[in-house]
Amino acid sequence: MTRIKSGIAELDQMLRGGFMEKDAVLLAGSAGAGKTTLALQYIVNGIKLFGTPGIYVTFEQLPDQIYRDANSFGWDLRKLEEENKLRIICTSPDLILSSEDGQSILDYPIKEIHPGRIVIDSMSHLQMYIGEKNFRLEVYRLVSQLKSRGLSSILLWETSQLMGQISSISDMGMSFLVDSIILLKPVEIDSTIRRALVILKMRGSDHDKSLREYYIDGSLGFVVQSPFENFEGILSGSAHRTSGEAFVKTLAAIGSRKKEK
Amino acid sequence: MTDAQVEAQKYLDIILSSEIRADLVSLFRKNPGIIDTPEGIARRMGYLPKVIQSDLDEITGLGVIGKKKLGNREIYFLNHDRDTEVQQTIGSFLQNLKPTP
Numbered sequence: 167m168t169r170i171k172s173g174i175a176e177l178d179q180m181l182r183g184g185f186m187e188k189d190a191v192l193l194a195g196s197a198g199a200g201k202t203t204l205a206l207q208y209i210v211n212g213i214k215l216f217g218t219p220g221i222y223v224t225f226e227q228l229p230d231q232i233y234r235d236a237n238s239f240g241w242d243l244r245k246l247e248e249e250n251k252l253r254i255i256c257t258s259p260d261l262i263l264s265s266e267d268g269q270s271i272l273d274y275p276i277k278e279i280h281p282g283r284i285v286i287d288s289m290s291h292l293q294m295y296i297g298e299k300n301f302r303l304e305v306y307r308l309v310s311q312l313k314s315r316g317l318s319s320i321l322l323w324e325t326s327q328l329m330g331q332i333s334s335i336s337d338m339g340m341s342f343l344v345d346s347i348i349l350l351k352p353v354e355i356d357s358t359i360r361r362a363l364v365i366l367k368m369r370g371s372d373h374d375k376s377l378r379e380y381y382i383d384g385s386l387g388f389v390v391q392s393p394f395e396n397f398e399g400i401l402s403g404s405a406h407r408t409s410g411e412a413f414v415k416t417l418a419a420i421g422s423r424k425k426e427k
Numbered sequence: 428m429t430d431a432q433v434e435a436q437k438y439l440d441i442i443l444s445s446e447i448r449a450d451l452v453s454l455f456r457k458n459p460g461i462i463d464t465p466e467g468i469a470r471r472m473g474y475l476p477k478v479i480q481s482d483l484d485e486i487t488g489l490g491v492i493g494k495k496k497l498g499n500r501e502i503y504f505l506n507h508d509r510d511t512e513v514q515q516t517i518g519s520f521l522q523n524l525k526p527t528p
Contacts, residue, residue: 210461228457228458228461228471229457229459229460229461230457231460244432247460249461253460254460255459255460255462256458256460256463257461257462257463257467258463258464258466258467258504261462261463261464261467261502262501264499265497265499265500266498267498269498271462271497271498271502302483336511339468
């Protein structure tokens with residue numbers, strides 16, 4: 167079974183080797199969670215580490231801004247485009263769906279560079295254009311189109327809730343249409359904002375079910391760390407130490423007060 | 428003036444004759460991956476579509492921006508080869524300009 171590696175070692179371990187080929191992966195998170203960084207790194211690593219060209223479709227952010235942000239990580243996206251390994255397409259959301267005569271805005275870049283990976287940034291914008299009534303049908307059509315073209319896709323989705331418990335990833339049934347779901351979530355622990363990544367779903371494969379901390383490094387990009395330990399309730403928005411850990415901490419506090427006396 | 432200089436002058440007259448035309452060329456050059464309808468382009472520039480349409484048509488007439496049909500929609504994109512040609516023509520013209528005494 168061919169695996170599509172992200173190129174981020176710890177994430178690929180969590181995925182038991184990588185995403186499944188031609189799968190549609192929903193990458194969900196609130197604004198500023200790091201979705202664009204992770205998605206760009208997926209494309210850039212695909213090109214640099216595995217020789218797979220990619221397409222990045224953006225509906226809102228201009229390519230100029232994406233070039234600038236990528237440069238801060240040392241990724242020269244303009245050069246990759248000149249080398250015909252990358253295309254950054256900036257378009258209106260409804261144009262990404264194929265027209266009545268079967269034409270698609272992706273036809274030409276796919277023919278030009280023969281990509282194996284694609285990112286759609288973001289499905290939330292697509293929903294604004296299509297409306298709730300037809301959204302599920304059109305997403306199904308889009309996902310089918312991408313798979314039929316042999317593309318392993320990451321679809322970005324902006325969750326509306328910044329902090330606290332998330333009751334559902336989307337109200338539009340997106341969770342059922344995709345093969346995998348990764349959630350990025352800022353969490354408050356000990357009065358500090360930290361970032362948590364969890365794989366909520368992965369069709370056809372086992373995956374790591376732990377909540378991992380991640381951060382974005384200026385030169386490395388997206389970095390996944392070890393699981394959160396000794397805390398529970400992180401995703402609910404009320405992170406607290408486990409009872410065992412709280413007991414140990416209390417004992418240590420009593421001990422240090424005795425020493426001071 | 429040579430034919431090339433006349434042509435360069437014509438390009439400059441078209442592109443610089445309005446702020447919107449200059450902004451359009453700048454937008455597509457900085458963001459060569461834009462493939463969009465007039466409504467989408469106008470939105471990215473902060474205008475209503477009817478405000479930019481005639482200027483968009485002029486730049487399309489110059490060939491720097493290409494146009495094609497996608498279903499029943501018209502979409503616009505940067506015509507890389509033609510844009511490079513126009514830039515080179517204008518570049519040569521400007522390099523050969525001598526200051527007037």
